[in-house]
Amino acid sequence: xxxxxxxxxxxxxxxxxxxxxxxxxxxxxxxxxxxxxxxxxxxxxxxxxxxxxxxxxxxxxxxxxxxxxxxxxxxxxxxxxxxxxxxxxxxxxxxxxxxxxxxxxxxxxxxxxxxxxxxxxxxxxxxxxxxxxxxxxxxxxxxxxxxxxxxxxxxxxxxxxxxxxxxxxxxxxxxxxxxxxxxxxxxxxxxxxxxxxxxxxxxxxxxxxxxxxxxxxxxxxxxxxxxxxxxxxxxxxxxxxxxxxxxxxxxxxxxxxxxxxxxxxx
Amino acid sequence: xxxxxxxxxxxxxxxxxxxxxxxxxxxxxxxxxxxxxxxxxxxxxxxxxxxxxxxxxxxxxxxxxxxxxxxxxxxxxxxxxxxxxxxxxxxxxxxxxxxxxxxxxxxxxxxxxxxxxx
Numbered sequence: 001x002x003x004x005x006x007x008x009x010x011x012x013x014x015x016x017x018x019x020x021x022x023x024x025x026x027x028x029x030x031x032x033x034x035x036x037x038x039x040x041x042x043x044x045x046x047x048x049x050x051x052x053x054x055x056x057x058x059x060x061x062x063x064x065x066x067x068x069x070x071x072x073x074x075x076x077x078x079x080x081x082x083x084x085x086x087x088x089x090x091x092x093x094x095x096x097x098x099x100x101x102x103x104x105x106x107x108x109x110x111x112x113x114x115x116x117x118x119x120x121x122x123x124x125x126x127x128x129x130x131x132x133x134x135x136x137x138x139x140x141x142x143x144x145x146x147x148x149x150x151x152x153x154x155x156x157x158x159x160x161x162x163x164x165x166x167x168x169x170x171x172x173x174x175x176x177x178x179x180x181x182x183x184x185x186x187x188x189x190x191x192x193x194x195x196x197x198x199x200x201x202x203x204x205x206x207x208x209x210x211x212x213x214x215x216x217x218x219x220x221x222x223x224x225x226x227x228x229x230x231x232x233x234x235x236x237x238x239x240x241x242x243x244x245x246x247x248x249x250x251x252x253x254x255x256x257x258x259x260x261x262x263x264x265x266x
Numbered sequence: 267x268x269x270x271x272x273x274x275x276x277x278x279x280x281x282x283x284x285x286x287x288x289x290x291x292x293x294x295x296x297x298x299x300x301x302x303x304x305x306x307x308x309x310x311x312x313x314x315x316x317x318x319x320x321x322x323x324x325x326x327x328x329x330x331x332x333x334x335x336x337x338x339x340x341x342x343x344x345x346x347x348x349x350x351x352x353x354x355x356x357x358x359x360x361x362x363x364x365x366x367x368x369x370x371x372x373x374x375x376x377x378x379x380x381x382x383x384x
Contacts, residue, residue, distance in 0.1 A: 004269070005269065005272050008269050008272040008273045008276065009272045009273070009275060009276040010276060011273065011276060012272065012273040012274060012275065012276020012277040012278075012279075012280060013276040013277070013279055013280035013283075014276075014280060015276075015277055015280060016276060016277040016278060016279060016280020016281035016282070016283070016284060017280035017281070017283050017284040017287075018280070018284065019277075019280070019281055019284060020280060020281040020282065020283060020284015020285040020286075020287070020288060021284040021285075021287065021288050022284075023281075023284070023285060023288070024284065024285045024287070024288025024289045024293075025288045029288075029293070034303075034304075034305035034306070035299040035303045035304055035305065035308075036304070036305065036308060037304065037308055039297055039298075039299045040298075040299055040300070040301065040304075041298035041299065041300065042298075044299075044300060044301055044335065047301075047332070047335060048301070048312070051312065051315045051316060051319055051332060052315060054315070054318070054319030054322055054323060055314075055315040055316075055318035055319050055322070057319070057322040057323075058318040058319065058321045058322035058364075059318055068311070068315070071308065094323065094325060094328060096322065096323035096325070097323070097328075100319075100322070100323075
């Protein structure tokens with residue numbers, strides 16, 4: 001008789017448990033109506049990130065921008081912005097959006113240009129994480145700060161052009177560094193590259209881990225390219241991947257490193 | 267104790283445990299939410315960012331696309347709600363003007379084409 005009583009208790013328990021789970025998971029589940037940006041689906045997170053960058057292009061308020069980025073809880077906002085800029089450029093999204101992403105990535109990841117100084121592979125560079133904001137809450141105050149953009153005025157002139165024989169790059173590259181008159185890298189400089197079968201456009205600052213004024217373009221062996229900065233004085237023609245040799249005498253396609261600088265204002 | 271009482275006690279305890287497990291220990295997780303579920307302050311911040319971005323790029327259709335992510339309400343109403351929120355929560359005059367500029371332009375210029383929700 002006692003055993004039957006325990007059995008009934010257990011049966012009741014199981015039925016009750018099932019009913020409770022059904023109610024709490026199906027009939028009346030916990031509703032997340034007050035979600036945070038960090039819980040957004042990935043494509044919405046990307047849109048949110050692009051929106052943060054586009055808003056920054058207007059306000060120039062880095063403190064507020066950092067707070068907004070913190071709400072997304074990204075491990076490395078500068079790299080995320082840079083990746084998004086490149087993917088959106090490839091998707092043909094509005095130029096203003098791509099530029100805004102690149103410029104914010106450059107601002108957050110500003111550092112010297114190790115790749116150009118040492119010839120190290122861009123893939124081995126260590127991104128610098130920006131300082132996280134102390135709060136994730138949106139704020140309604142604003143402290144405008146200057147927006148780093150391509151300096152208007154004197155056109156860029158070719159300061160230096162040299163071959164780079166670095167097998168670690170794994171491909172032939174056209175590495176470009178745009179500097180202002182003070183020698184600081186300038187993000188957002190538009191570059192056109194033209195060859196027999198086509199043309200393309202890219203921008204400095206899309207790889208902030210290599211410096212704000214850095215950009216590179218993959219060259220195909222045997223193809224001759226012409227490079228033109230939208231704000232440059234004249235194009236650089238006849239750029240073809242040079243032939244390099246490794247320690248064993250095997251040839252591989254080399255790269256070009258081109259440094260452009262704005263002359264000092266008179 | 268009667269058998270039916272034991273069954274009811276078990277049922278009650280099981281129900282409590284089930285609800286406890288489903289609501290507290292392992293609630294339904296929403297990890298892939300949409301912008302229209304954002305908390306009110308983030309929601310308004312989203313609208314403000316859309317307005318700031320519009321001030322930067324002047325692309326009203328793009329602003330409409332961005333606002334469309336916030337739900338099926340007309341974009342003008344979404345921005346007006348954000349202005350109301352901003353007035354209640356001390357947004358700066360500059361922020362309110364930025365939002366207001368977007369409302370004015372949204373009212374003045376009809377959509378140029380059908381806009382897809384991102």
